[in-house]
Amino acid sequence: MCQHLSVERIEAWPGELRTLSTGRRVFVRHATPPAADGADGRTPLVYVHGLGGSSTNWTALMRELRDDAGQWALDLPGFGESPPGDHHTVAEYVADVVAFLETFDRPVHLVANSLGGMICVYVASRRPDLVLTLSLVSPAMPQYRVPWAAGATAVMAVPWLGERILRSAAYVEPEKQAARLAAVLFADVAVIPAAELTFAAEQRDAWMRKPYADAVLLSALRSIVRHYTQQGRQSAWRAAGHLLRPTLVIMGARDALVGPWGRTRWRRALRYARLVYMPNTGHVAMMEHPGAVAAVIREFIRDASRIRTPASTRRTLEQGMRPAVAPLAEETTHASN
Secondary structure, three states, X not given: OHHHHOOOOOOOOOEEEEEXXXXXXXXXXXEOXXXXXXXXXXXXXXXXXXXXXXXXXXXXXXXXXXXXXXXXXXXXXXXXXXXXXXXXXXXXXXXXXXXXXXXXXOOEEEXXXXXXXXXXXXXXXXXXXHEEEEEEEEEOOOOXXXXXXXXXXXXXXXXOHHHHHHHHHOOOOHHHHHHHHHHHHOOOXXXXXXXXXXXXXXXXXXXXXOOOHHHHHXXXXXXXXXXXXXXXXXXXXXXXHOOOOOEXXXXXXXXXXXXXXXXXXXHHHOOOEEEEEEOOOOOXXXXXXXXXXXXXXXXXXXXXXXXXXXXXXXXXXXXXXXXXXXXXXXXXXXXXX
């Protein structure tokens, strides 16, 4: 505990509440490049978090990319600092993200994690005019083989049982809850600075204390489960197959919520794609290895501007986080450091 108190406190980017054309309100954090003014001509970066997350999940990555462009991270309704809406479903969140992107005067670089990944697949497939590139970090997409943590989480989607599980969790000490969550989200908690872990735990705890948090979490989770079983024209994978924009997919080898084997399906689904496989990485690579993820996104955005053919490039990034990884004919895995 004393060690945490001696570490410099992490601060989130400032933000404000905005009312969207959907009628719902979202809290949006914004980071401006130090040398930029209001007329900065660089394409904005927009971030969408996952289930139970918030805009502060992107704080470390936004620090890494602050010099690159203006950055915008929103709290989906009911999460973070955004007030709840009438419904908290994938479909409603897709409409919210579309409404937010419509406020920009140009298409953006859209970056998303987990549930946000599924949401943004629908957004980019339906409104390619709003998206210049799409970067997905451990996107939650339907799959037959479910990792252990995803299976345990899905149990909460069962009516009544989910409410009971969350009521029981309320009696667990916040420190223990944070430790359990960290074990699910990260491959190696030891690589994350103590200040970053403390910041993430405080943000999560502050949200969970809100009176509507449990209801929002369960509603969104149940919507995800329904989409996992969705077939035909409404399927998330069908939407992925219709993506027209260059797409980056980052997968963690030790992701307990999505699982690394999903990269095989992504290779089949996408034409204009780059796959980055990160050994010794969990579900939130942008929090666990922000420097490496920033380098990958920066390189992808640069290369995407040169795309002329539907070539698919598969790439691997080792734990040592060397950003310069040459395109590989076959996907390989480097030894962990």
